[in-house]
Amino acid sequence: LKSLEIEEKINKIRWLKRKNPAHFLLSTNDKTIKLWKVSERDKRVEGYNTKEENGHMRDPASITSxxxxxxxxxxxxxxASPRRIFANAHTYHxxxxxxxSDQETYLSADDLRINLWHLEITDQSFNIVDIKPTNMEELTEVITATEFHPLECNLFVYSSSKGxxxxxxxxxxxxxxRHAKLFEEPPDDPSTRSFFSEIISxxxxxxxSNSGRYMVSRDYLTLKVWDLHMETKPIESxxxxxxxxxxxxSLYENDC
Incomplete structure (x- = not known):
């Protein structure tokens, strides 16, 4: 058996909509997702009958007023205090x-799978995307990010290393x-395609966007804006x- 050390870092933070004076957020490292409650206080209560200022309980017999x-x-x-911990659902980082948008469920994605969680259930998730091939030598792309639609709770997008x-x-x-829509640019002209074309894509x-009409993607050298009604090419680059x-x-040789 091999024990892998999980690096102390945060890969993503996502805030939940505020429902009370406290804030709630989801954070994830390579393996574990946590739901946090973040609150602030600028007032305190003093003058309890049964408790001293140092926190010790008073003897009821000594209370005369x-x-x-x-x-x-x-x-x-x-x-900041962790409220729930969601673990052991991802093999990869x-x-x-x-x-x-329903504020009840969320997605988590690793290189090959996307899971659907309920915020109230920590020990169960549902696998909704799985691109792992039977033979790993046939793997041609990995999942790089996922995002829920801001208005339609049944829709989500995910991006890949193939662009x-x-x-x-x-x-x-x-x-x-099976996807409902596939957004990708037309293939490069073979005469201009290079060894780095797939890497930088x-x-x-x-x-x-908040309206759900547009989508922004970031690759190594460009920021692209897509219209969800047009799959063939971005409207801005x-x-x-x-x-x-x-x-x-030089960057490739230095593993940047």
Whole structure:
């Protein structure tokens, strides 16, 4: 048996909609997802009848008068406490999480699978995407990110290392092995295609607009804006770090 050390880091943070004075968020490292409650206090109660200021309980026999507790200001105190821990559902490293618009479920994705969770259930999740081939030598792409639709709780997208984005509908099947839409650019001209073409086309993250009409994807050298009604090409493409295009060979050799 091999024991793998899980690095102390946070891969993704996603906030839940606020329902009370406290904030709730999901965080994930490579293997474990946690639901946190974040709250702040700037007031404290003093003057309890049965408790001293140092926290010790008073002897009831020594209480000779009734005190009315009072609220006093204090230095702002921010507290974060884990409320739930969701673990042991991913074989590979988790790369993204996304909270559903219903605020009851969320997605978690690793290189080959996407799981659907309920925020109230920590020991069970449902596998809704599985791209692991029977023979791992036939693996041609991995999942890089996933995101729920901001308005339609049954729709979600996920991106891949091949530069494609798939839109799936959970109403179609329990296992979303068939996409409803596929967003990808036309193939490169063979005369301009290079060794690095596939590497730099890998999508690192994807995000939908608040209206759910548009989608933004980021690969190594570009930021692309997609219209969900048009799968064939992005409506806008913005170069990022264009100066690196001539240095790809050096970056590759140095494993950047």
């Amino acid at each position: 009734l005190r009315v507790p009072v609220i006093k200001p204090m230095e702002l105190l921010v507290e 988790i790369n993204s999480i996304s909270v559903n 494609s984005i798939r839109l799936c509908d959970m109403r179609a099947a329990a296992l979303c092995d 890998s999508i690192s993250d994807v995000k939908l 913005y170069p990022v770090h264009e100066y690196l295009r001539t240095k790809l060979c």
